[in-house]
Amino acid sequence: MDRFQELIAEASRCLDCKHKPCVVACPAGNDIPGLMKALKKGDFSGAKALWDKTSNLPELCGALCQQEVMCEGACTLNKVKKPVKIGEVERGLALLFWGEAERPVKTIDHTHLVIGMGPAGLANAIAMAQMGYLVDAVDANPRIGGAIWNLVPPFRFDANDLSSIEVKLAKLGVRVKYNFLVGRDAALADLIDQYDSVFIAHGLDVPQLVPGFAGPDVFYAIDLLNRVRHSPVDLDRLVGKRVVIVGLGSVACDTARTIARLGRDVQIVYRRTLSEAPASPKEIAETLAEGIRIDVLLNPKTFNNGILGCERTELVKDDQAPRGRIVSVPGSNVEIACDTVIFAIGQASSDAVFAGTEIVLRPDRSPYATNDPNVFVGGDRVIKEKRIVDAMVSGIEVARLIWEECRCDLR
Ligand SMILES: Cc1cc2nc3c(=O)[nH]c(=O)nc-3n(C[C@H](O)[C@H](O)[C@H](O)COP(=O)(O)OP(=O)(O)OC[C@H]3O[C@@H](n4cnc5c(N)ncnc54)[C@H](O)[C@@H]3O)c2cc1C
Ligand code: SF4
Secondary structure: OOHHHHHHHHHOOOOOOOOOHHHHHOOOOOOHHHHHHHHHOOOHHHHHHHHHHHOOOHHHHHHHOOHHHOHHHHOHHHHOOOOOOHHHHHHHHHHHOOOOOOOOOOOEOOEEEEEOOOHHHHHHHHHHHHHOOEEEEEOOOOOOOOHHHHOOOOOOOOHHHHHHHHHHHHHOOOEEEOOOOEOOOEOHHHHHHHOOEEEEOOOOOEEOOOOOOOOOOEEEHHHHHHHHHHOHHHHHHHOOOEEEEEOOOHHHHHHHHHHHOOOOEEEEEEOOOHHHOOOOHHHHHHHHHOOOEEEEOEEEEEEEOOEEEEEEEEEEOOOOOOOOEEEEEEEEEEEEEOOEEEEOOOEEOOOHHHOOOOOOEOOOOOOOEEOOOOEEEOHHHOOOOOOHHHHHHHHHHHHHHHHHHHOOOEO
8 A cells, every 4th residue: 555545544434423522632623524534535635725724733743742642532433443543644644745835925014033943933933924924933953843853852753854844934935043042142122123023932941840859860851851962972971770750741751761772770750640640641651661660659759878768649639639639648658779860740931031021921811922912922831731732723823813913914
């Protein structure tokens, strides 16, 4: 079977359900049954056109969305057999239309700057350029992709897949300046003066610190993953033989698998149970398959002389805490001998990009609004679910907001 036939065969499995549970479960609201119907008929362009209405980063979403807890998890076919492989179809279609984008004939006399070319900034730049705006973009990194390029390890995402998006940006006339840090290479206030509108999607750049843990053998996961991209040799020198990772999200799993591949003995501890973990069942299964132990209902309290002192926890029902409230089990101390402890319990934003300005977020107006009507903020910095698809949706929504608010003239 060639690639076209494979896509048609997979799409033909779709039942075209009346209530469209997959659409409801997709944070972008992609018309999955509609595009499967088009694919069944061999109408690849029609399928792409439907996808383009709600999504513009199929290269990233197809590869890295947690489909098994989103669209595929909701697919009716789960009741009888395997769900439609929606993620694979999305990736297949992205490959088929690799780098394809068309600049509109008419442009809009409105300049727009995107700061940060992670999923939110990319989605915004593409959507704005497709509507005809004159778009410039800057990023502190030497490549697009944000956390996907910088932190997701190569065994989970092939950075070459970013080339398709880079080609699209070029075709759409988006001019990207790399290695450009706003705050160092230009002041945000000056950029706001130069452009008609600005979208800031600077992501989460600092780890959530854990008080009481410090020292040369205590690390934060995003700092270490950064080194994998920039200087892998360092990582090998930094971590000891027995490594404990605290947390059970995507970042924890990626860090554990990266370090296990250096030949270390890796264990994850998590204070809730597997079913409450932010990592998807697939990520957890892949982590376990690499020989990494996962111990749940354990909360680290101290790390001294190579011993991580933990307390056992249990979850009690609490109306204020939907995932249950964590309580310590009295007298339940557990000691784990290890050389290195790595925290992967979440990230925050330094907001250094706003330095020297009066810009503040105005969530009372919209999730993306600031006190300057021409400046918007999107992506992980403001959205609840820290996922690629939600970051993409925020970028597209801001493009629509600007279109509605500016009522720009086509020229
Ligand atoms: C290890 C890891 C694994 C993940 N795995 C998944 C997954 O499997 N599935 C999933 O859906 N999500 C995953 N995520 C989450 C996902 O990567 C984020 O939700 C998403 O990247 C957020 O996009 P963003 O555009 O808001 O920010 P980011 O991707 O963080 O991009 C922000 C960009 O802004 C740039 N920037 C910041 N400050 C400045 C400045 N002052 N000047 C210029 N540029 C600046 C940065 O260089 C960066 O490129 C993972 C995250 C990590 C860290
Ligand atoms: S739930 Fe599954 S079978 Fe039903 S429309 Fe969506 S993809 Fe098709």
